[in-house]
Amino acid sequence: MQPLKDELAPADPFADLLVANQAHVETFSPVAAAGVARRELALLTCMDSRIDPLAMLGLAAGDAKILRNAGARVTDDVLRTLVLAAYLLDVRRVMVVAHTGCRMSGCTEADVHEAVAAAGGPDTTSLSFLTTTDQEEALRTDVGRIKAWPYLTDLSVGGFIYDLHTGALRRIV
Numbered sequence: 001m002q003p004l005k006d007e008l009a010p011a012d013p014f015a016d017l018l019v020a021n022q023a024h025v026e027t028f029s030p031v032a033a034a035g036v037a038r039r040e041l042a043l044l045t046c047m048d049s050r051i052d053p054l055a056m057l058g059l060a061a062g063d064a065k066i067l068r069n070a071g072a073r074v075t076d077d078v079l080r081t082l083v084l085a086a087y088l089l090d091v092r093r094v095m096v097v098a099h100t101g102c103r104m105s106g107c108t109e110a111d112v113h114e115a116v117a118a119a120g121g122p123d124t125t126s127l128s129f130l131t132t133t134d135q136e137e138a139l140r141t142d143v144g145r146i147k148a149w150p151y152l153t154d155l156s157v158g159g160f161i162y163d164l165h166t167g168a169l170r171r172i173v
Contacts, residue, residue, distance in 0.1 A: 031062040036090040039063040042082060045097040046072040046104070050164050056097075065091055071104030072097055073130040074142035083151045093156040096142050096173075098135050100163050105135040135161065136172050143173040 012018070032038065041064040045053050053059075053066050065085045067078055074096065085091035098105065104112070112129045116122075132138035139159035146157045159173035 031060075037063065037065050037085065038090075040090055040092040041065070042067065042085045042091040042094045043097060044068070044072050044074065044078055044094065045162070046070065046099055046102055048099060048102065048164075051097075051099060051162065053097075056162060056167065056169070057095075065089060071102060071130055071132070071138075072099070072142075073104070073138070074145045075130070079146070079149050079152070082146065082149075082155075086152055086155060092154070094146060094158070096139060096146070096157070096159045097169065098139055098159075098161050100161065100165065102135070104129060104131050105138070106133060107131050108133065139172045 039059060041057075041059075043053055043057070043064050044067045045051055045056075047068045047070055053068075054061065054063070057064070065081075067081055069075065069078070082091070082094060109129055109131050112131055113124050116124045130138075139161070143157050143159040146152060146155065157173075158171060160169045160171050162169055
């Protein structure tokens with residue numbers, strides 16, 4: 001007897017999330033009528049899952065535009081997104097929030113490439129992970145990059161470090 005096609009297919013790696021979404025749908029109500037940032041804030045922080053950006057700042061869904069990447073670095077894509085946020089989504093202030101214990105700080109590009117390879121990953125030497133050995137200087141550079149971007153004017157921009165152990169923010173810029 002031949003197995004059914006479904007028996008040959010691997011388990012759905014998203015099944016648990018789809019079940020959770022069904023529970024969410026039961027009590028869902030839209031956050032806001034418009035997709036603007038109610039608190040006129042854009043927050044760039046790290047993708048580290050130990051950071052809860054809304055809770056960190058006492059915000060609710062709909063209050064801010066949240067951007068995340070490895071190391072909370074201001075990339076070309078972040079700048080492009082901030083232009084849209086500033087001109088179309090009511091953003092007037094930007095927080096760049098790095099954090100203590102970040103894998104992208106305190107190491108070199110070579111360290112990260114080696115770690116990826118050691119984990120069985122491909123050769124990533126053609127990629128830049130924007131690591132830094134001086135997190136505060138990287139924040140100053142990234143905040144300066146936003147302030148100097150010719151498409152972004154009249155924004156208040158600050159750079160901060162979030163302490164993963166205490167929950168406190170420290171202003172750097």
